[in-house]
Amino acid sequence: MTSLSPQSPPPSLSRIRIGSAPDSWGVWFPDDPLQVPWQRFLDEVADSGYEWIELGPYGYLPTDPSVLAEETARRGLKVSAGTVFTGLHHGVDVWDRTWAHVSDIAALTQAMGASHLVVIPSFWRDDKTGEVLEPSSLTAEQWRNLTSLTERLGREVRERYGLRIVVHPHADTHIDTEENVIRFLDGTDSSLVSLCLDTGHYAYCGGDSVKLIETYGSRIGYLHLKQVDPAVLAEVRAEGTPFGPAVAKGVMCEPPSGVPALGPVLEAAQGLGVDLFAIVEQDMYPCAADVPLPIARRTRAFLRSCGA
Template sequence: MTSSPPALTRIRVGSAPDSWGVWFPEDPLQTPWERFLDEVADAGYEWIELGPYGYLPTDAARLADETAKRGLRVSAGTVFTGLHHGPAVWEQTWEHVSRIAALTQDTGAEHLVVIPSFWRDDKTGAVLEDRVLTPDQWRELTSQTERLGREVRDRYGLRIVVHPHADTHIDTPANVARFLDATDPALVSLCLDTGHYAYCGGDSVEAIETFGERIGYLHLKQVDPRVLAEVRAEELPFGPAVARGVMCEPPSGVPALEPVLAAAQRLGVELFAIVEQDMYPCPPDRPLPIARRTRAHLRSCGAR
């Protein structure tokens, strides 16, 4: 008889629209938002992210009503940025961020997930810019991210958590380390996504043990090593890679989530760990059974 792992008393697990195949505010291939809320609650989760702005209701009172009646609470909002372009994009960026930050604040959440812009289109694979930043672009990326962290904190009381992501300039362990070394820990924390970090060659347990004090949030996902090998060999963009199934249902992929969650627990701080299984597009009946099984797997890892 195997013993149960220790309870992860500091880890609050949840899920996100992404796990229902949602990447865009509106898309005929996506699960309707009411069904997402019904099913995420049915699967046993209490925490959700807002997903793409406009997918869930943007009226704070209506959103509060819709989540509360299902026993759900919001952990974070998500924004997309291209801050390596410097001050020229600040106004446009802030217009986007401020709307989402205001709604996130109104939900009672405390985090804003910041995703860098892609260097190639995630649907077509068209190369949009060089995949390697110049030293000047790195300086703009780090300084403008610090500015964003300060403004979001001062105006909305939120903490930004920057999400290393495939096909962006903050991707590999080397680039993540460079970004962290050049940013102020008081202003910029990290959202460590276990799937994206593995996709880009990283080890999440090692990351938590190396720069755990910078990790303010977790996304839980796994990659299928076989599909990832194909993706690398064919240099597939992220969108087609997801359509091929590179992000897979736990526990069939890597990294194993139990050691990751145990390492996070050892940090001694409260952390959200939000399941995000990229699978756009997907049939409407596919997400719920996966979500139920994933929630059961997380319980087996100690995430009560």
């Protein structure tokens, strides 16, 4: 009779700092009746075993740094990043409006001791209604606007607030597919612009996260951990469903039931030899208030089984 060898322990992912975000509690907007109150989010994210959080949409969590610092500290939480939305491909005419939006969030992010600002490009179709707002492809001039103004944003945010911008490829934006992500990376200064690789969005748009980490590892500054349901993804792709309604259909699913496999992604990221945040984001807007907590607990346990 052959004896069974003990199961190999998971790899040590000592360079990866795991966290979660309001997004995993169905929070997409600063104020929405379908969302849980911010106090409940903070209570439950701490209860799930996470130490790090993102700010989420500006205005959802308290914007007074002293209040937010007290509320997070007493729950044993720390902030990894703030998030901003930009439409820099529109050119210099939007710079002042963009900076007014960015500066408030960057100031709060800095005050909370975080060092990253996640930058999400504007959507070409509305994520709630699906209304087409502009063409899904950029002109050559718009690409130049996007890359040059993103570099400017990276420089200004670093010089004024000491933060590093990490640009988030996102479904229904102009930085989405492998082709567009690589074009963006090749067109921007690596000292000013890094990437927030969202594994779910990249898979949603046909990309391979492990390949991107192995090829452009020096540009990966931050991770969002997310999976897509392949069956639902095939359906929404076939039907041309906008991202918001696709989320409502369950295209983003609980790990480890979807793709990409997160273990190999985390191992590839660990292999870069740098400290990286890996923030869980399971898009679930809208969702019932009692849904997120059990999922968050199971997801945290799953990531521990991967060594994180």
